[in-house]
Amino acid sequence: MKKKRNRNSAQGVWIFGDYRNYFQDRVTLQLISKGRDLAQTLETEVAVLVLGEGIHQYAMEYVAHGADVIIAVNDSRLKEYQVETYTTVVAEIVESYQPEILLGGATSFGRELFPRLAKRLNTGLSADCVALEIDPDSGLLIQTTPAFGGEMLADVVTPNHRPQMATVHPGIFKERPHDSSILGRILYPEIDIRPDERIQLVRSRPHRTGKTNLEGADIVVAGGRGMGPKEEFDMLYELAELLGGEVGATRPAIRAGWADEERLLGQTGKTVKPKLLLSLGTSGALQYTAGIQGAETIIAVNRDPNAPIFKMADLALEGDARSIIAALLEELRKRL
Amino acid sequence: MHLEPTMKQAVIRRTARKYAEERLAGTAVDMDVTGEFPMDVAREMAGLNYFGLEIPSKYGGAGLDPVSSAIVIEEVSRVCGAMGLCLAVHNGVSAFPVYQFGNEEQKREFLVPLATGEKIGTFCLTEPNAGSDASSLETVAVRDGNHFILNGNKIFVTNGGVSGINLIFCIDNPGEEKKRFSVFIVESERDGLEKGPSEDLMGMRGNPVCPIALNNCRVPMEHQLGKEGEGLRIALSTLSGGRLGIAAQSLGIAQACLDASLKYAKERHQFGQAISDFGAIQAFLANMATRIEAARLLLYRAAGLRSRGVEYTKESAMAKLYASEVAVEAARCGVQIHGGYGFTKAYPIERYYRDAKVCEIYEGTSEVQRLVIARNVLK
Amino acid sequence: MNIAVCIKQVPDVPSIRIDKQRMTIIREGVESIINPLDCVALEAAVDLRDKEGGFVTVLSMGPPQSEEALREALAAGADQAILLTDPNFAGADTLATSHVLARAISKLEPFPDLVLCGSQTIDSDTGHVAPQIAQELDLPQVCGVNEVHVEKDFFVVKRVSDRFLDTIRISMPAVLAVSSELCVPRHIPFGHLEKAFSDCNIIRWGMNDLELNPEEVGLKGSATWVARLHTPPPKRKGEILSGSPQILAGHLVKKLEAMGIIDEEEKKP
Numbered sequence A: 001m002k003k004k005r006n007r008n009s010a011q012g013v014w015i016f017g018d019y020r021n022y023f024q025d026r027v028t029l030q031l032i033s034k035g036r037d038l039a040q041t042l043e044t045e046v047a048v049l050v051l052g053e054g055i056h057q058y059a060m061e062y063v064a065h066g067a068d069v070i071i072a073v074n075d076s077r078l079k080e081y082q083v084e085t086y087t088t089v090v091a092e093i094v095e096s097y098q099p100e101i102l103l104g105g106a107t108s109f110g111r112e113l114f115p116r117l118a119k120r121l122n123t124g125l126s127a128d129c130v131a132l133e134i135d136p137d138s139g140l141l142i143q144t145t146p147a148f149g150g151e152m153l154a155d156v157v158t159p160n161h162r163p164q165m166a167t168v169h170p171g172i173f174k175e176r177p178h179d180s181s182i183l184g185r186i187l188y189p190e191i192d193i194r195p196d197e198r199i200q201l202v203r204s205r206p207h208r209t210g211k212t213n214l215e216g217a218d219i220v221v222a223g224g225r226g227m228g229p230k231e232e233f234d235m236l237y238e239l240a241e242l243l244g245g246e247v248g249a250t251r252p253a254i255r256a257g258w259a260d261e262e263r264l265l266g267q268t269g270k271t272v273k274p275k276l277l278l279s280l281g282t283s284g285a286l287q288y289t290a291g292i293q294g295a296e297t298i299i300a301v302n303r304d305p306n307a308p309i310f311k312m313a314d315l316a317l318e319g320d321a322r323s324i325i326a327a328l329l330e331e332l333r334k335r336l
Numbered sequence B: 001m002h003l004e005p006t007m008k009q010a011v012i013r014r015t016a017r018k019y020a021e022e023r024l025a026g027t028a029v030d031m032d033v034t035g036e037f038p039m040d041v042a043r044e045m046a047g048l049n050y051f052g053l054e055i056p057s058k059y060g061g062a063g064l065d066p067v068s069s070a071i072v073i074e075e076v077s078r079v080c081g082a083m084g085l086c087l088a089v090h091n092g093v094s095a096f097p098v099y100q101f102g103n104e105e106q107k108r109e110f111l112v113p114l115a116t117g118e119k120i121g122t123f124c125l126t127e128p129n130a131g132s133d134a135s136s137l138e139t140v141a142v143r144d145g146n147h148f149i150l151n152g153n154k155i156f157v158t159n160g161g162v163s164g165i166n167l168i169f170c171i172d173n174p175g176e177e178k179k180r181f182s183v184f185i186v187e188s189e190r191d192g193l194e195k196g197p198s199e200d201l202m203g204m205r206g207n208p209v210c211p212i213a214l215n216n217c218r219v220p221m222e223h224q225l226g227k228e229g230e231g232l233r234i235a236l237s238t239l240s241g242g243r244l245g246i247a248a249q250s251l252g253i254a255q256a257c258l259d260a261s262l263k264y265a266k267e268r269h270q271f272g273q274a275i276s277d278f279g280a281i282q283a284f285l286a287n288m289a290t291r292i293e294a295a296r297l298l299l300y301r302a303a304g305l306r307s308r309g310v311e312y313t314k315e316s317a318m319a320k321l322y323a324s325e326v327a328v329e330a331a332r333c334g335v336q337i338h339g340g341y342g343f344t345k346a347y348p349i350e351r352y353y354r355d356a357k358v359c360e361i362y363e364g365t366s367e368v369q370r371l372v373i374a375r376n377v378l379k
Numbered sequence C: 001m002n003i004a005v006c007i008k009q010v011p012d013v014p015s016i017r018i019d020k021q022r023m024t025i026i027r028e029g030v031e032s033i034i035n036p037l038d039c040v041a042l043e044a045a046v047d048l049r050d051k052e053g054g055f056v057t058v059l060s061m062g063p064p065q066s067e068e069a070l071r072e073a074l075a076a077g078a079d080q081a082i083l084l085t086d087p088n089f090a091g092a093d094t095l096a097t098s099h100v101l102a103r104a105i106s107k108l109e110p111f112p113d114l115v116l117c118g119s120q121t122i123d124s125d126t127g128h129v130a131p132q133i134a135q136e137l138d139l140p141q142v143c144g145v146n147e148v149h150v151e152k153d154f155f156v157v158k159r160v161s162d163r164f165l166d167t168i169r170i171s172m173p174a175v176l177a178v179s180s181e182l183c184v185p186r187h188i189p190f191g192h193l194e195k196a197f198s199d200c201n202i203i204r205w206g207m208n209d210l211e212l213n214p215e216e217v218g219l220k221g222s223a224t225w226v227a228r229l230h231t232p233p234p235k236r237k238g239e240i241l242s243g244s245p246q247i248l249a250g251h252l253v254k255k256l257e258a259m260g261i262i263d264e265e266e267k268k269p
Helices: A027-042 A056-064 A083-097 A108-120 A235-243 A251-255 A308-312 A321-335 B007-034 B039-047 B066-079 B081-101 B104-115 B231-267 B279-307 B313-343 B349-360 B366-378 C036-052 C064-075 C094-106 C129-136 C190-198 C245-258
Strands: A013-016 A046-052 A069-074 A101-105 A125-129 A131-134 A141-147 A152-157 A164-168 A185-187 A199-206 A219-223 A246-249 A276-280 A297-302 A315-318 B120-124 B140-144 B147-157 B163-171 B181-187 B193-195 B210-220 C002-006 C009-011 C032-034 C055-061 C080-084 C114-118 C141-150 C154-161 C164-171 C174-178 C202-205 C225-230 C240-242
Touching (some): A013 A027, A013 A108, A027 A046, A046 A056, A046 A083, A069 A083, A101 A108, A108 A125, A108 C129, A108 C141, A108 C154, A125 A141, A235 A246, A246 A251, A297 A308, A297 A321, A297 C245, A315 C245, B007 B039, B007 B081, B007 B349, B007 C064, B066 B279, B081 B104, B081 B181, B120 B147, B163 B210, B181 B210, B231 B279, B313 B349, C009 C064, C032 C036, C036 C055, C036 C141, C055 C094, C064 C080, C064 C190, C064 C202, C080 C094, C094 C129, C114 C129, C129 C174, C164 C174
Parallel strands (some): A013 A046, A101 A164, A219 A246, A297 A315, A315 C240, B120 B163, C002 C055, C080 C202, C114 C174, C141 C174
Antiparallel strands (some): A131 A141, A199 C164, B140 B147, B163 B181, B193 B210, C009 C032, C141 C154, C154 C164
16 A cells, blocks of 8 residues: 555555454454455455554454554554544544545444544545445445434445545444464554643543443343333343343333333433343334334234334244243243 | 414424423323322423413413413323313413403412412312302302401312412302302412312312312402402403313313324234224224314314404304313224223223313303303304 | 534434435424434533523524524523524535534634534434534534533533543533433423514524535535435344243243353253
8 A cells, every 4th residue: 555646546445443442342353354345346455543552462453353454653642542633643644545445433432533534534424334335336335324213224425525434333244253374564654643632531441330221231121011010020120130131111111110211212212232122011112112223133022913013023922021021030040 | 364383382282292291191190090189290390381371471471372372281181181171270260360350469469379380270160059050159258348258168179179279259249139249369278268178080080179168268358359240251251261271171182082092093903904994993083083173273263362362252162162072072982992902991091081071061061162152153 | 601502403203204316304394303412412501501601502504494493492591593594505414514513603702612512313313513513613522421510711521432431621612512311401491482482583694694605515515425215124024923921931041042141051961
């Protein structure tokens, strides 16, 4: 990859290396994998941008997972993730090398950095994509993003601005296996780093969850009107604990006092994207399903076979939620 | 003639609906089950101007126009009939007459606490022997120096159990052949005003409807609303306005019946399809929707006339008559659509059925409304 | 403390319609609300102003119908409302939208100490506008704020980002994008709504008032373009199982085992 002086020819599929939670958040590795596919179609290379201090270990990991090139800026002033400083540094590098595509994981940081960066580069950006493909006719990157809370999907393109930028939802693409025999190149561009004094990280500590951590939960046990009254609904707290999950609730269940307001799922409550969502005794009203449709697997239990919730369930059980959960708890208690 | 809601009315509807759905849904069930009035919720609503809808802001109210006020009462009633009734009566026949007929001192002393919801109001007209035949009432007010002494029995006083201010309708010239009526503002704490136990009602449960007895109740003459002998005029004018509130409240119940029926009909499957696909059910829904639309237009027309200060006795009687009958019919059809489930407490439709009936009775029965309308069209 | 709040009028999700030619949503005839997170931002602004003194200006870029949202914002406590409306603004992506909003904010006298936005909207969900306004105005930003403390010329804010709870010191003026945990929007009394709709003035600025050219705004000023809107394929294809509670519980157990959430039962010898 060479520094480009000609504005009309851009190349390279670049990925922002978001290594802060390296072992839990695999999205950079997932993007390297997809980036390889895109790069192959475009007949170019995959590069990963890594900024920070002591980043060499991550550079090696990224190469082992498929990166052709690492573009590294190793500096103590970049030790903490910081949007304003990172924007200036990345923008400068992007302007010299002019990659065709720049991707990032839709982590909290990614979703803060990329818009600022896109504005700085005066280019287009799509958020939280669930699919990426190269259009065979135009060669453009088709960025598929959810709209209207996931009700619709929008295929977005950036026809006239570069790089084509997108943040990508974690878990969409599969990372390639680690292969330490792969070789890659590391570039060390000289960048003038001017940290932004206006913003200072006073303290950063691992987030201890409050009473509920619905948005971060891998498993959500959601109860609706069909799980009442309170004595029956309370079974869900035990179930959640046994499965290592969190309890959510629909508006009717909260109104009835079976769960606190902070457990509300849906349009006026929380949106969750767990690996597993158990939807128990819920009919599937739109205000509720808007908050759960991003779940990877949905298991629904309802006594009405025509409840709308069944249309979005991977596993659907027709019956009285309370008796089924009681039977399930009996079985689980035996095992644990 | 402009029949679409204004931007303001659309926002008011949305605001009231949001509050009602979030805050009153649980309250509605609790009130119906326990029969208790939710003072804490009422206090919260007071802070949001629910108790001073049409009263100007200088007296602590919201200063809404009659159509907007009807929208608020409808939206509350759609979720909680008993609370909608409380607001309709408090606003329409207790607070408003004090605004319309009171002098500045009375407004300061009584209207402000009513409009801010600090005190809940009643209008005491009905007696054991005076229902539709209101003018045969027997409560008397006898002049004694600077006071009047009130004696009599009022029954079925809506909001009575929690009221702080009561408008008492009585005769002020007992013994004379031609009766003369007056309205007195009497605080609940006043010596001689006694409240009886609240009624155990079929519907609108949780609204503390109770008898109020006046036993040598000594009331300063400054508490007489309006001029001497103006009582009848005040009563008629007040009831005319009050009908709009009841029409709005009936409309809310009817709309709740339609919404519940639509939801149920789409979810319930028999014979391999949703029952909303069947002509018989569609006929029910079409009739309900059409009649509700007609009731709504009648109400807004009457409210519009009131807005412009034009005579609206006939139109308000029509609005109340029609909306209340539509509510009862909608509830009946609603239960029918729900089938067996409609007869259980698992669905709210049975509460709407019990709540709707009284709309045809209070604040002038349907029979009385028909007389009023006939009198007007025969003029 | 002078605060600018950016709000957007968004459709109430169930009643959406799409303009297939311009790939934007048709706003006419659809029930519209203030984006819920913008209500949180507005509440935070009004709260800060009540505590510290100052002035809250609420701005919105949208069609004339957005006036409704701005009046509601005035009823919720804003001091001044500005509608940025112009036929040229239509079809804007976040790049063009943030350009218009940033230009409008830069024209406020005096320049605000704080710009508050909801962190994302329920219709487009991008979360781009606040950072892009910050970049254009060259202001520091923090997104996902759930706590704000005011000091003499800086803020101390807290937010959760990627499993970290951050405490950040950010100097004024700043852009903060708020999360739903920051505060709960108050209910609006009817008296305030009546006043907002009868007494108050909405300031209107168009493209020329903002000294912008057609190429910088709307569809022309956008870098991204929606080529196609489609509905997600129904990826769920579960069949409905029935049976006794024990049998159905058994299905659940099998599924949990398959997903690795519970361990498979040891086979009995």
